[in-house]
Amino acid sequence: TQLLEQSPQFLSIQEGENLTVYCNSSSVFSSLQWYRQEPGEGPVLLVTVVTGGEVKKLKRLTFQFGDARKDSSLHITAAQPGDTGLYLCAGDSYGNKLVFGAGTILRVKS
Amino acid sequence: SQTIHQWPATLVQPVGSPLSLECTVEGTSNPNLYWYRQAAGRGLQLLFYSVGIGQISSEVPQNLSASRPQDRQFILSSKKLLLSDSGFYLCAWSPPRKLQETQYFGPGTRLLVL
Secondary structure: OOEEEEEEOOEEEEOOOOOOEEEEEOOOEEEEEHHHHHOOOOOOEEEEEEOOEEEEEEEOOOEEEOOOEEEEEEEEEEOOOOHHHEEEEEEEEOOHHHHHHHHEEEEEEE | OOOOEEEEOEEEOOOOOEEEEEEEEEEOOOOHHHHHHHOOOOOOOEEEEEEEOOEEEEOOOOOOEEEEEEEOOOOOOOOOOOOOOHHHHHHEEEEEOOOOOOOOOOEEEEEEEE
16 A cells, blocks of 8 residues: 655744645655645645656745655745645555545744 | 536435435536545545546445446436545546546535434
8 A cells, every 4th residue: 555644733833934745755755746625615726746866846836856756855945824734645556546645734933 | 627516515415315415517528526524624536437428437346336328427316325425525637548647627526324
């Protein structure tokens, strides 16, 4: 069974601080997605990373795919209250269905 | 552009009653469709997926069933709800001929079984 472990499970920080969320597995994935979900809504795709070692930036968010394609990280610079939400990583393993991590709940206080 | 709809948004049902949740997708043909359940705002558990009309794959044994009567319609059902069926149900779609890569989610249905 493929598993994606996310850490930390919960993060509460002050506005302006930096943070990193991790997504790790012992399995190799052909691609990995990051989603953000607000309470009562469906997850919204932030980014898809495909190549080992790939780094993608989305404004203050930086996503990295591990060289071995088993792990990924999400780094947020100067967090803002609008970044608050549940962050989910999901891995696609060469034609199988997406495997989701348990999520990281981020709370940014102003 | 593609859009995905789910209804109802919220549902409160007594134990033992039937259930029918509907999901429809617009702007694409022959999408892959998925039903997930999410407990307490955490990770997603895949319940069912479908690659075409009448084709349903079940991921976990449970009290629920799914049907796809039309290309862009996916229905989640139960004959008799259990307390443990409470949760947030999400429908998603992905481009056809792929059981992978990016999935796009609907707004969800919150189900409370009392």
